[in-house]
Amino acid sequence: MAQERVSIIVFSGELDKCLAAFIIGTGAAASGMEVDMFFTFWGLSVLRKKGVKVKGKSFIEKMFGMMLPKGADNLALSKMHMLGMGTNMMKEVMKKKKVASLPELIEIAKQLGVNLYACEMSMNVLGLKREELIDGLKGVVGVATYLENASKAQITLFI
Amino acid sequence: MANITKKLDARGLSCPMPIVKLSQIMKEMNIGEIVEVLASDPSFIPDVEAWCRKTEQKLIEIKESPEEIRAYIQKTR
Numbered sequence: 001m002a003q004e005r006v007s008i009i010v011f012s013g014e015l016d017k018c019l020a021a022f023i024i025g026t027g028a029a030a031s032g033m034e035v036d037m038f039f040t041f042w043g044l045s046v047l048r049k050k051g052v053k054v055k056g057k058s059f060i061e062k063m064f065g066m067m068l069p070k071g072a073d074n075l076a077l078s079k080m081h082m083l084g085m086g087t088n089m090m091k092e093v094m095k096k097k098k099v100a101s102l103p104e105l106i107e108i109a110k111q112l113g114v115n116l117y118a119c120e121m122s123m124n125v126l127g128l129k130r131e132e133l134i135d136g137l138k139g140v141v142g143v144a145t146y147l148e149n150a151s152k153a154q155i156t157l158f159i
Numbered sequence: 160m161a162n163i164t165k166k167l168d169a170r171g172l173s174c175p176m177p178i179v180k181l182s183q184i185m186k187e188m189n190i191g192e193i194v195e196v197l198a199s200d201p202s203f204i205p206d207v208e209a210w211c212r213k214t215e216q217k218l219i220e221i222k223e224s225p226e227e228i229r230a231y232i233q234k235t236r
Binding site: 023026027029030031032097098099100108111112 | 171172173174175176178179181182183210213214
């Protein structure tokens with residue numbers, strides 16, 4: 001039997017939704033499935049590396065860079081963010097209850113061989129460069145790569 | 160129980176970590192060897208059953224007490 005496959009589009013850049021995506025992704029990889037996670041639009045914020053400055057950006061690209069969350073540790077909850085108070089409280093509760101954080105889950109996903117893809121078109125629109133994204137990505141790709149992978153998957157999710 | 164070669168303490172950990180750690184420890188084991196897993200997450204019981212079915216590993220026994228869950232899994236492939 002061919003290896004089973006899961007394909008997840010991470011479109012959202014919110015902490016709760018991205019946690020769900022990575023819990024499913026790591027759980028599937030731990031269950032012996034091949035996992036592709038395709039990060040597009042707001043989801044690209046998850047892959048941003050902290051503190052990387054890139055020269056030669058346009059004014060609008062710089063503005064996008066300032067306004068988008070700066071990496072997995074900087075995402076807000078989709079509800080109850082409350083100017084950051086709610087999100088911080090949630091992170092504290094999760095830590096106390098020993099729920100893995102988003103940066104931890106990303107590391108585990110990489111260790112388990114989850115394929116992380118960044119959407120080239122969204123990167124271009126948001127002015128994000130490859131060097132601003134975390135290491136260990138499988139590729140910066142387009143819709144055809146996503147479709148080829150997803151067509152082999154038994155489970156496809158859009159988060 | 161004979162052949163318990165590995166122990167995994169996943170007490171206090173939440174979904175998906177007990178399963179993730181179990182999958183990692185199974186990679187280091189040889190066929191026929193048994194791992195004893197301690198866990199406290201209540202969903203670990205249905206999840207380890209599902210995980211063993213999905214990955215075709217043998218779930219030998221689950222013991223549940225008020226303090227913890229103990230599961231014994233034999234590597235079959």
